[in-house]
Amino acid sequence: MSSFGTSPSLTGKPNAVLVPPGQCQFNEDFQSVKLLERTHVSPTSCVVRFSLSDESKPLGLSTCSCVLAKAKTAKDPEGVIRPYTPISTNEQVGSFDLLIKSYGDDSLMSKHMCQDMAVGDTIEFKQIPVNIKIQAPFPYKKVGMLVGGTGLTPMVQALHAILGSSDAPQESVAMLYGSRDAGDILGKDLLDVWTKDCADKFSVTHVLSHEPNDSDWKGERGFINKELIQKHLPSPDEEGIIIFVCGPPPMYNALCGPREEKEVGGVLGEMGYKPEQVYKF
Template sequence: IFFRGLFRAMAASGYSVGPPVSAVVPAGQCVFGEEWSAAPLVAKAVVNHDTRVFTFGLSDATKPLGLSTCACILAQGGKDDEGNPVVRPYTPVSTNAMLGKFELMVKVYPQGKLSQHMDGMAIGDTMNFKHIPFNVKTQYPFGKAKLGMIVGGTGITPMIQALHAVLGTGGDTTAVSMLYGSRTEGDILGKETLDGWCASHGDRLKVQHVLSHEPEGSVWQGERGYIDKDRVAKYLPAPSEDCVLFVCGPPPMYAALCGDRGTKELTGLLADMGYSAEQVYKF
């Protein structure tokens, strides 16, 4: 009763992902293939001052997106400065329990060509999507007792996808700890969802926010600054055979913590702390 009431209250104040739901499917079942396919915008919701949830429809209203966990899709829209279509990866915050549509949580950046294009779309306008093998990351079940997550900004979306599976699957006992870096409290994407999931799964999910630009004198009582060695050591599982780390955020975060997301090689802070490339997944 508490759980349902909590999310009803959250929904009344704005968009909520809802409770964690496990709807895991094997890789290779996504309705989008390696060629671009158009999907119509069927709804949009305001999360905060610069974040939206866009709901796109599928051609078959009886089938889910069919995306495996963890994986993303590519979106194409708008134009860059040279007039070429802009392509970006997005991880849905909805699960395969949703039929005939899927949801993307998107931060609308002032200079973001694709996010600005999305924000200007009218209901019924279409956007192109596709899914390629490279977009399939490590797959659930993750096989470790401890899962650490390092997140920056919009990097929360693949973590929400993973948490749906971990927390929503009966019998899964994985302990999850998250370090989530944002500029200010108002910039924390998915805060209501994470607060709700911590309240309902507090024995298994711990989230620690770190704010880099929170105004002095605000009511914020949590960590301030950036994700660094001391905070990783304090809040995340230490290197061991029974842990794995997921990292997703802006390029400077990868550079400082683990090295470029396009390479398997592990460098930076996490390498210095003793983690191995096999223990760190870059999303």
């Protein structure tokens, strides 16, 4: 396979360009936009850049928010719809970027974006009220992040707001980031730079579930668990804390209970975290 590139959205310093909800170029009606470019950033993932209807303005996305993508594929001619969280900021004018992980034929939309679409092909996007998530600036002293795979994308939005603003009230942000193996860590270069430049506030602990036993990986192995949460994330007994969670359904089930349920289950529930201390993206 050819060498992998680097997307501008996965480089550079954190940048807080916040706008309130209601200014996004996408509304509740699907709009067709073009694929401008695609950069493969790992064996299984890529960053795709799409045009905007008004090329003189940024996307206007509030932090944190996602959009809905709709595409007709050979296996689903009626159209498949999936939510995605842009990783570009409102500093970017005329286009926006998504970080996509392709799981092969099991995920029609990700395969469509990462493999099947050609530059110039169109796809539809819209945004509805439920796509607008917890909003920055966040009123918490300490933030913990439990992340799996492309669950990184809303955290990138949040980190731009926290680390890119001198007025953010956060004392610390600690992330536990679960991936399959060292080559599958999405956005690692970006996180490495931010943890170095913001070492007094931001830390990341990678946890690899399928890293080969004979590799030279010196970090954590297995899955995110109670011991790692106790070691790295703020305690439920502290005041002014929040735990952000985003990842695949099994991760929600194990760590905090299903995403659709407000109550906190799983490991966080056992540890005593309250619903107001946990936000499920």
